[in-house]
Amino acid sequence: MADQLHSDSDSTAHGCNGNAKKQQDATSIVERRQRDHLLGEMSSAYKSVISMVGENPERQGLKKTPERAAKAMLFFTKGYDETLDDVLNEAIFDEDHDEMVVVKDIEMFSICEHHMVPFIGKVSIGYLPNKRVLGISKLARIVEIYSRRMQVQERLTKQIAMAITKAVQPNGVGVVVEATHMCMVMRGVQKINAVTVTSTMLGCLRDDPKSREEFLSLIKK
Ligand SMILES: Nc1nc2c(ncn2[C@@H]2O[C@H](COP(=O)(O)OP(=O)(O)OP(=O)(O)O)[C@@H](O)[C@H]2O)c(=O)[nH]1
Numbered sequence: 031m032a033d034q035l036h037s038d039s040d041s042t043a044h045g046c047n048g049n050a051k052k053q054q055d056a057t058s059i060v061e062r063r064q065r066d067h068l069l070g071e072m073s074s075a076y077k078s079v080i081s082m083v084g085e086n087p088e089r090q091g092l093k094k095t096p097e098r099a100a101k102a103m104l105f106f107t108k109g110y111d112e113t114l115d116d117v118l119n120e121a122i123f124d125e126d127h128d129e130m131v132v133v134k135d136i137e138m139f140s141i142c143e144h145h146m147v148p149f150i151g152k153v154s155i156g157y158l159p160n161k162r163v164l165g166i167s168k169l170a171r172i173v174e175i176y177s178r179r180m181q182v183q184e185r186l187t188k189q190i191a192m193a194i195t196k197a198v199q200p201n202g203v204g205v206v207v208e209a210t211h212m213c214m215v216m217r218g219v220q221k222i223n224a225v226t227v228t229s230t231m232l233g234c235l236r237d238d239p240k241s242r243e244e245f246l247s248l249i250k251k
């Protein structure tokens with residue numbers, strides 16, 4: 031799965047002059063995987079975990095829990111089954127609009143790859159179109175592809191920015207993720223109010239302070 035992630039993270043946004051070379055859409059490298067056949071084996075694994083924590087997996091309330099837990103885990107990681115091409119569904123439109131497009135506060139649910147517990151928060155995305163715009167729901171769908179995996183917040187942030195770059199080759203992209211990590215809340219240091227903020231700025235949003243400020247002011251409350 032690491033290879034699959036890697037293939038989505040090696041492009042950059044175009045420069046402010048819009049003359050940078052055309053990006054190759056590498057999404058075809060990402061193979062679709064169907065994992066429903068794993069349900070039986072995953073259920074057995076969860077049954078073992080239930081026994082190991084000291085419960086009786088055969089008691090009525092827990093009888094179907096291994097299968098439910100396996101289904102839930104497959105849902106939490108459904109991003110491994112999705113490709114950028116799938117979610118874009120060709121909803122890329124030629125549009126002579128060169129002002130910033132921002133979609134903010136997109137809910138995000140992910141799984142911390144260190145502890146396999148959730149981290150939850152919101153994602154704000156802005157981009158400067160370069161003759162093409164994305165269907166706005168596709169920004170949220172891109173968040174789903176990469177958040178529904180085992181992740182670290184920094185990588186998630188970058189992958190979202192890279193995917194938008196691949197999709198529409200904009201003049202700039204900014205992504206800000208704010209999240210609460212349950213591994214810091216329910217265990218470990220147990221800090222319930224700590225919020226982690228990560229950002230990736232590409233192209234004009236990286237190089238031009240005015241564009242970056244515009245993005246950051248638009249996503250402020
Ligand atoms: N940078 C980064 N770190 C993360 C993320 N999610 C969890 N972590 C950290 O991963 C680290 C793992 O540290 P370890 O010392 O190996 O694990 P641990 O003993 O469980 O650590 P504690 O959480 O401090 O109890 C912890 O500091 C977590 O806070 C993330 O998205 N990004």
Ligand SMILES: [Zn+2]
Pocket residue numbers: 142143144145146147211213214
């Ligand atoms: Zn964690």
